[in-house]
Amino acid sequence: MPNPPSAPVVLAALDEAKDAWVGCGDQRVFSVGVGASAPAQALPRECFDLITDGDRLIATVVDGALKLTTLFTTDGSGQRWEPMTLPKPVSARHGYGYSEGRPHRQSPDGAFLDTSPFGITVVEKGRGRVYVLRSGAAQPEGALQVEPGHEQDIWRAQATPLGVLLLLVINYRQTALLHFALDGTLLGSIPGSDDDDDEEEEQTWGGAGVCVLDAARALLFVQDKILLVSLPGLQVLETLVGEWPHFVSVTPAGADRWWVGAEDSDALFLLTAEPGHPLHLHASHRPVSPGAPLMHVGYKTPAFHWTEYTSAPLTVSSPVTETWRAMVRNDGTACEAVRIRVSGVLVGARVVDVSVRYRGQPLPMVEEHRVNLVGKTAGLEGGSTAELEVTFKPRSEGSGPLTITVEPCSWQWQGKDEPRALGVTGHPASVQFLLTVE
Numbered sequence: 412m413p414n415p416p417s418a419p420v421v422l423a424a425l426d427e428a429k430d431a432w433v434g435c436g437d438q439r440v441f442s443v444g445v446g447a448s449a450p451a452q453a454l455p456r457e458c459f460d461l462i463t464d465g466d467r468l469i470a471t472v473v474d475g476a477l478k479l480t481t482l483f484t485t486d487g488s489g490q491r492w493e494p495m496t497l498p499k500p501v502s503a504r505h506g507y508g509y510s511e512g513r514p515h516r517q518s519p520d521g522a523f524l525d526t527s528p529f530g531i532t533v534v535e536k537g538r539g540r541v542y543v544l545r546s547g548a549a550q551p552e553g554a555l556q557v558e559p560g561h562e563q564d565i566w567r568a569q570a571t572p573l574g575v576l577l578l579l580v581i582n583y584r585q586t587a588l589l590h591f592a593l594d595g596t597l598l599g600s601i602p603g604s605d606d607d608d609d610e611e612e613e614q615t616w617g618g619a620g621v622c623v624l625d626a627a628r629a630l631l632f633v634q635d636k637i638l639l640v641s642l643p644g645l646q647v648l649e650t651l652v653g654e655w656p657h658f659v660s661v662t663p664a665g666a667d668r669w670w671v672g673a674e675d676s677d678a679l680f681l682l683t684a685e686p687g688h689p690l691h692l693h694a695s696h697r698p699v700s701p702g703a704p705l706m707h708v709g710y711k712t713p714a715f716h717w718t719e720y721t722s723a724p725l726t727v728s729s730p731v732t733e734t735w736r737a738m739v740r741n742d743g744t745a746c747e748a749v750r751i752r753v754s755g756v757l758v759g760a761r762v763v764d765v766s767v768r769y770r771g772q773p774l775p776m777v778e779e780h781r782v783n784l785v786g787k788t789a790g791l792e793g794g795s796t797a798e799l800e801v802t803f804k805p806r807s808e809g810s811g812p813l814t815i816t817v818e819p820c821s822w823q824w825q826g827k828d829e830p831r832a833l834g835v836t837g838h839p840a841s842v843q844f845l846l847t848v849e
Contacts, residue, residue, distance in 0.1 A: 459521050637650075713746035
């Protein structure tokens, strides 16, 4: 939605997704039940966020100022809600704040839930609070009070055996990963507190997500790689190739398996992380087919969506070229210009040559930041569709994620005597898949 409500879209599933609860903003959270034709059943409370813990649901409820008021639990019926006692937060200093001795300024923005093999976290970024609820527990084990984040910051938190792993992305770019015990003790951090290594700073630029794998390992997704780190101390054990331009969400998919999905993308990856074996990240089809929209709110801006495309892995064998084809539709208002990005480590390393045709015409592409190829073309009317063809010609060998994004843009003036620049003015269509060049 161009003007989203303050609350997120929430989703929880029990019994291997036989029952799913979906809600949005100030809409009532309801049960979809088994099959698309099942009647929707309203839950008795409006939840800000919702998650599953075994055979029960955990929900956050906030007040009008978006402060967490209650943490609730209920069984699969969703009819009897039991409040949990919230512990008093323990002070913990993370060293990435802005107060410089002044009192902390709180800007409540809701209470978000996440899960790991070691429990559930409740994050109030705007108030600087993180709660840890162990699986099956009647109330949270503990809570931390750190300096609140700003509007332009992103926080992610996952429970560990000793406490909580907190990812801070400051002003969308600068990244810190912190491991706290629930008594406020800092167990490890990236960058380290006495770290003067410029290379390490580069590794932690542009955080995209975090995943606790087991008691001894976690993953940190950053813009151009994945770091496998140790617990509790956060030493970097291995650096894996990856391209993560958007934030990622991670959810368990079974023993030593996780689904990894990039926000604003239909691409889905299956991560296998069995102890003692190499990590594998496989591009995958979505586990379920998307159904009809729950509601139609209309668009006041351009909104691009794929109508025909695939996120299946693509293999290109020399000397034969391969072409990826898709149809994109503008479900919103008309846009002035369209910008197409093709990005990935194989592009930056010149393992493969890329050529693009849009609406049947070749589109000149220019290199940007060594990993992107960018092309600009005329706009797309509301309700119109356009064909996109991306052709890959092998130059060498390699494998890695590739992202293709089509952005609705408009020309914006930078200032007096400054050249005008394209700015994204709506919802882009983006897909990520695994490209292998042989």
